[in-house]
Amino acid sequence: MTASRTTGIGFTSQRTRDRMVERLRDKGIKDEAVLAAMSAVPRHLFVDEALASRAYEDTALPIGFEQTISQPFVVALMISALRASRESGLGKVLEIGTGCGYQAAVLAKLAKEVYSVERISGLLTKARANLRELRIPNLRLTHGDGSEGLIQAAPFDSIISAAAAQELPPALKLQLAVGGRLIAPVHVNAGKREQALCLIERTATGYTEQWLDAVRFVPLRAGKQ
Numbered sequence: 001m002t003a004s005r006t007t008g009i010g011f012t013s014q015r016t017r018d019r020m021v022e023r024l025r026d027k028g029i030k031d032e033a034v035l036a037a038m039s040a041v042p043r044h045l046f047v048d049e050a051l052a053s054r055a056y057e058d059t060a061l062p063i064g065f066e067q068t069i070s071q072p073f074v075v076a077l078m079i080s081a082l083r084a085s086r087e088s089g090l091g092k093v094l095e096i097g098t099g100c101g102y103q104a105a106v107l108a109k110l111a112k113e114v115y116s117v118e119r120i121s122g123l124l125t126k127a128r129a130n131l132r133e134l135r136i137p138n139l140r141l142t143h144g145d146g147s148e149g150l151i152q153a154a155p156f157d158s159i160i161s162a163a164a165a166q167e168l169p170p171a172l173k174l175q176l177a178v179g180g181r182l183i184a185p186v187h188v189n190a191g192k193r194e195q196a197l198c199l200i201e202r203t204a205t206g207y208t209e210q211w212l213d214a215v216r217f218v219p220l221r222a223g224k225q
């Protein structure tokens with residue numbers, strides 16, 4: 001008898017997932033809603049079966065096409081920063097860089113609607129397959145260049161990029177609603193490999209900008225393939 005990939009046994013079980021959440025809590029993630037969402041989304045469904053035993057390690061893993069599934073701690077940190085002291089919640093979200101679809105699934109548990117854009121069609125196909133059995137009604141995937149935002153669904157209450165820009169694409173700030181927040185890894189010294197998380201909030205009169213932790217993300221690339 002084979003166990004369903006969703007219910008899981010051993011390294012794919014709820015208990016394994018709860019241990020990952022405990023480690024995130026130990027590392028300083030305090031937002032219980034984010035921790036609950038990450039406890040509910042089966043991360044092993046988003047990596048190849050050969051890597052499933054490592055799915056709940058706090059590490060990035062390859063997903064093909066030279067891309068990676070983001071490290072759970074960084075997913076938790078970024079979503080927590082978007083939510084911090086905002087009673088309205090995440091609202092309508094734009095994610096840039098669907099990859100395998102994991103973070104999109106976590107976001108969909110916390111947001112009203114999620115639009116996720118991926119530039120590599122092969123990855124989008126994989127993401128659709130990964131997400132199919134989870135049946136998430138408030139998530140829409142689009143093939144496109146996320147550095148242009150997604151004008152047809154703008155403005156967004158929250159924007160999150162899973163790929164690092166040399167400079168933050170101007171379209172993203174423009175597609176933020178007033179009171180909306182954007183978080184993205186951005187290169188800090190032009191041409192160097194250092195990146196940090198940049199948190200931007202749109203106010204009635206302009207934008208505020210804050211720099212958070214140093215991070216390591218795959219590059220944001222223009223165009224689609």
Ligand code: SAH
Pocket residue numbers: 067068069070071096097098099100101102103104117118119120123144145146147162163218219220221222223
């Ligand atoms: N969100 C994923 C992480 C994916 S890695 C997770 O849940 O783990 C980042 C992704 O960004 C890659 O799939 C890469 O192809 C994509 N990407 C890079 N530049 C992009 C762009 N301009 N528009 C859309 N996606 C982009």
